[in-house]
Amino acid sequence: MPLPLYYFLAITAINILMSWALYLPYRVAHLHFLTVANMAISGYLSGWLVQGLGVSFWAALPLGFAAGGLIGWVISLFIGEAPTFTVVIVGFTFIYITRTVIENTKAVGATMGMFGLPLVAGSPALHRWTILALLYSLVLVVGFLIHRFEHSRLGRAASAVFVDKDLATSFGVDIAKLGRLLQVFSSTVAGGCGVIYGFLYRSFHLDFFTFHLVGLFMTIIFVGGYATMWGVVVAAPALYGLTLLFPPEVASWRIVIYGAILVAVLVLKPEGFVTRRLVLNLERLLSSQRKKIQ
Amino acid sequence: MEVLVAQVINGLSLGSIYVLLVTGFNLLLLAAMIIHFAYPQVVVFSMYIAWVVLRYTGNSVPLAVLAAVGASVAINLASAPLFQKIMKNREEVDINSTMVVSMGIGMIITDVLSHGFNKGLPISFPRQLVGDVALFRFGLISLLSGQAASLAVGVLAVSGVFLLLYKTRPGRAFRAIAEDPNGARLVGIPLLSTGLQSYALSGILGGLIAVLLALMLGYASPGLGEQVAHKVLAVSIIAGLGNLPGGLVVGLALGILEALAQGYLPGSWSNAIAFIVLLGVILVKPRGLFGLKL
Amino acid sequence: MAPSEVLLSVQDLAVSYGHINALSGVSLEVRRGEIVVLIGANGAGKSTLLATCLGINVPRAGSVTFRGKLISGLPADRNVRAGLCLAPEGRGVFAAMSVLDNLLLGAHHNLRNVDRNLKRVYEWFPLLQERKNQVTRTLSGGERQMLAIGRALMSSPELIMVDEPSLGLAPIVVNDIFQILVRLNREGYTILLSEQNAYKSLKCAHRGYVLETGKVTLSGTAQELLADPAVRAAYIGA
Numbered sequence: 087m088p089l090p091l092y093y094f095l096a097i098t099a100i101n102i103l104m105s106w107a108l109y110l111p112y113r114v115a116h117l118h119f120l121t122v123a124n125m126a127i128s129g130y131l132s133g134w135l136v137q138g139l140g141v142s143f144w145a146a147l148p149l150g151f152a153a154g155g156l157i158g159w160v161i162s163l164f165i166g167e168a169p170t171f172t173v174v175i176v177g178f179t180f181i182y183i184t185r186t187v188i189e190n191t192k193a194v195g196a197t198m199g200m201f202g203l204p205l206v207a208g209s210p211a212l213h214r215w216t217i218l219a220l221l222y223s224l225v226l227v228v229g230f231l232i233h234r235f236e237h238s239r240l241g242r243a244a245s246a247v248f249v250d251k252d253l254a255t256s257f258g259v260d261i262a263k264l265g266r267l268l269q270v271f272s273s274t275v276a277g278g279c280g281v282i283y284g285f286l287y288r289s290f291h292l293d294f295f296t297f298h299l300v301g302l303f304m305t306i307i308f309v310g311g312y313a314t315m316w317g318v319v320v321a322a323p324a325l326y327g328l329t330l331l332f333p334p335e336v337a338s339w340r341i342v343i344y345g346a347i348l349v350a351v352l353v354l355k356p357e358g359f360v361t362r363r364l365v366l367n368l369e370r371l372l373s374s375q376r377k378k379i380q
Numbered sequence: 381m382e383v384l385v386a387q388v389i390n391g392l393s394l395g396s397i398y399v400l401l402v403t404g405f406n407l408l409l410l411a412a413m414i415i416h417f418a419y420p421q422v423v424v425f426s427m428y429i430a431w432v433v434l435r436y437t438g439n440s441v442p443l444a445v446l447a448a449v450g451a452s453v454a455i456n457l458a459s460a461p462l463f464q465k466i467m468k469n470r471e472e473v474d475i476n477s478t479m480v481v482s483m484g485i486g487m488i489i490t491d492v493l494s495h496g497f498n499k500g501l502p503i504s505f506p507r508q509l510v511g512d513v514a515l516f517r518f519g520l521i522s523l524l525s526g527q528a529a530s531l532a533v534g535v536l537a538v539s540g541v542f543l544l545l546y547k548t549r550p551g552r553a554f555r556a557i558a559e560d561p562n563g564a565r566l567v568g569i570p571l572l573s574t575g576l577q578s579y580a581l582s583g584i585l586g587g588l589i590a591v592l593l594a595l596m597l598g599y600a601s602p603g604l605g606e607q608v609a610h611k612v613l614a615v616s617i618i619a620g621l622g623n624l625p626g627g628l629v630v631g632l633a634l635g636i637l638e639a640l641a642q643g644y645l646p647g648s649w650s651n652a653i654a655f656i657v658l659l660g661v662i663l664v665k666p667r668g669l670f671g672l673k674l
Numbered sequence: 675m676a677p678s679e680v681l682l683s684v685q686d687l688a689v690s691y692g693h694i695n696a697l698s699g700v701s702l703e704v705r706r707g708e709i710v711v712l713i714g715a716n717g718a719g720k721s722t723l724l725a726t727c728l729g730i731n732v733p734r735a736g737s738v739t740f741r742g743k744l745i746s747g748l749p750a751d752r753n754v755r756a757g758l759c760l761a762p763e764g765r766g767v768f769a770a771m772s773v774l775d776n777l778l779l780g781a782h783h784n785l786r787n788v789d790r791n792l793k794r795v796y797e798w799f800p801l802l803q804e805r806k807n808q809v810t811r812t813l814s815g816g817e818r819q820m821l822a823i824g825r826a827l828m829s830s831p832e833l834i835m836v837d838e839p840s841l842g843l844a845p846i847v848v849n850d851i852f853q854i855l856v857r858l859n860r861e862g863y864t865i866l867l868s869e870q871n872a873y874k875s876l877k878c879a880h881r882g883y884v885l886e887t888g889k890v891t892l893s894g895t896a897q898e899l900l901a902d903p904a905v906r907a908a909y910i911g912a
Contacts, residue, residue: 345487
């Protein structure tokens with residue numbers, strides 16, 4: 087498999103997973119940027135375990151998920167029910183603190199980072215196939231879980247919370263529990279992504295986990311459409327592929343381009359490109375086709 | 381003891397910058413009904429503009445100040461229609477859309493600074509303007525002219541803003557809208573034009589803050605905006621969104637805390653301490669110390 | 675009585691909030707020097723009517739004319755400057771701001787005569803002068819109503835609209851407020867007030883209109899309305 091294609095597929099999968107991780111709490115109006123910190127923490131943790139302690143990747147990966155989930159859970163005890171703004175700031179502050187701690191910790195390479203992480207499979211080619219298989223199985227699993235959630239009673243309750251918290255409470259929705267649940271799920275996914283992200287490049291570096299990442303995921307969600315899970319699926323490859331098509335001088339401005347696209351979409355198409363109505367119409371179309379065949 | 385006094389002085393000038401930033405942010409929140417996540421980035425952008433003007437006019441300070449203020453006001457007024465367009469309801473703060481849009485604007489500004497100015501390297505302001513001359517020394521306590529200037533201007537600016545808010549006609553209008561937009565309408569206060577006034581006023585404040593920062597720090601970098609932004613936003617949560625006197629207290633407190641940490645701890649840890657304390661307070665009181673306005 | 679100039683004229687006014695029709699074809703007029711009362715229960719549309727006259731709502735149909743000029747659709751601050759003002763329901767004063775600040779807000783659009791107006795308001799309401807630096811939250815209900823009226827006076831109005839002045843006030847205080855309104859009227863201010871308390875308000879008014887679910891169902895002089903059996907049954911309980 088040509089290397090560029092590998093990176094495209096792998097990064098796109100990570101982007102889809104992380105954007106989904108951010109999308110889910112946003113159903114209750116929480117922009118859970120803690121997830122980027124989860125990526126960094128679980129990622130570096132796994133790097134240290136594998137490179138420093140000789141633990142196998144296949145043991146470090148679930149630990150990465152668990153670390154993400156644990157941190158997400160502890161923090162959610164405080165902000166499960168907090169206002170949107172607070173959740174954002176908590177996430178950002180955590181990212182800062184995480185970066186500072188990593189910067190100053192020799193054991194994980196401080197500002198130099200970690201390099202030369204071992205392959206997860208026998209040969210480089212097998213390593214790449216394994217990573218891709220792992221990533222896309224995750225995409226399927228997480229996508230399935232989110233889909234089931236949205237079509238469940240809890241998922242519908244979540245969209246009520248987005249519109250009006252007080253109204254939702256009067257319907258009997260336990261906002262705090264719902265908020266915590268979504269945050270824990272999102273942090274868990276992010277933790278695992280952080281681990282795989284590093285092994286994808288076989289290195290960890292602070293530059294991987296910057297606020298640019300936050301901007302990228304936000305652009306994906308809001309451009310794709312924040313009201314349905316399919317927006318992310320469409321926007322992630324599209325936005326990433328877009329910058330690959332540009333000549334290198336333009337491509338280095340990609341954050342400005344993403345920012346401009348984000349602002350433009352918010353003004354012109356506030357719900358994003360894949361709106362709820364579009365999805366509903368497609369579902370109707372597909373079910374009517376199915377009836378025709380039957 | 382001497383370190384303590386020296387650092388408290390430092391802390392007061394740093395704190396007055398935070399107070400001004402929080403107040404500009406609150407003005408926009410209260411009178412224009414927006415959450416402007418990227419307000420500090422606009423300020424840093426003005427710093428860069430001032431730097432450019434300094435270079436091209438042979439260090440003319442008045443022109444640089446004018447340019448900084450002009451740039452802030454211009455960006456604010458230019459972004460006003462964007463914000464207005466995406467607000468669903470002019471009388472309530474639409475957190476989700478205005479926050480995300482302003483994050484997008486912040487992304488654009490930060491990245492433009494990274495690419496368009498000085499090849500992304502930090503810029504430094506001419507030494508004679510920064511004021512490294514010690515005005516007096518008393519053991520370890522020395523008051524540099526730059527610090528004195530920034531402290532003086534800071535105190536003047538904060539007093540000026542509060543005087544404006546509490547003793548003038550536009551200030552009364554802002555406070556009235558802040559307390560009860562509907563009631564303000566019934567008294568005949570024009571919400572739209574008063575909102576625009578607040579964009580202009582926070583723009584002027586922004587230019588002043590840019591000058592102060594240049595005096596105090598002597599340098600600017602693309603990442604400065606984000607760092608300061610996150611601290612200022614944390615301050616505004618802790619003080620209570622829209623709480624003007626609260627912002628004064630918490631802003632000064634943070635400045636002093638940071639300065640003390642800088643005095644007694646090495647390197648980047650002072651930043652981390654600030655964030656850890658901020659995070660701690662927010663986690664314990666997600667709705668702010670004095671209660672949430674929103 | 676010699677016919678006097680019509681200050682405010684409302685013709686077939688219709689106002690809707692989305693699908694809800696708050697007013698469906700209301701017509702009334704207020705002449706200079708009068709006290710006119712709008713009587714109606716909760717939800718009848720009184721506040722909507724006054725707010726629309728001020729310029730807060732844009733009517734779906736019909737017109738509002740003030741001093742001969744069409745003002746429906748014009749923004750509120752224009753109309754305040756032209757001599758129309760409103761003391762809103764629930765007082766509408768800003769509790770976190772001082773008494774003086776509230777009064778000054780009344781003069782927001784007419785700062786030219788601020789000192790003169792302020793002196794006059796203090797003459798009318800000496801207690802407002804005593805408490806001018808106090809935070810409004812510390813004032814009693816009656817004091818706040820006086821503040822609301824005082825604030826309305828600050829804009830040198832010709833026509834003062836008062837929305838439910840007696841709401842939430844003790845009967846003795848209500849008497850005081852109505853006495854103030856009568857005195858103001860004798861000084862030359864024209865007053866349009868909306869009330870649920872039909873008896874007391876009709877006793878000091880010249881004319882009145884009865885508003886029910888967005889329509890005027892009855893109109894006449896104050897005596898006529900006081901004597902009307904339907905009004906007595908519905909609003910006075912006699």
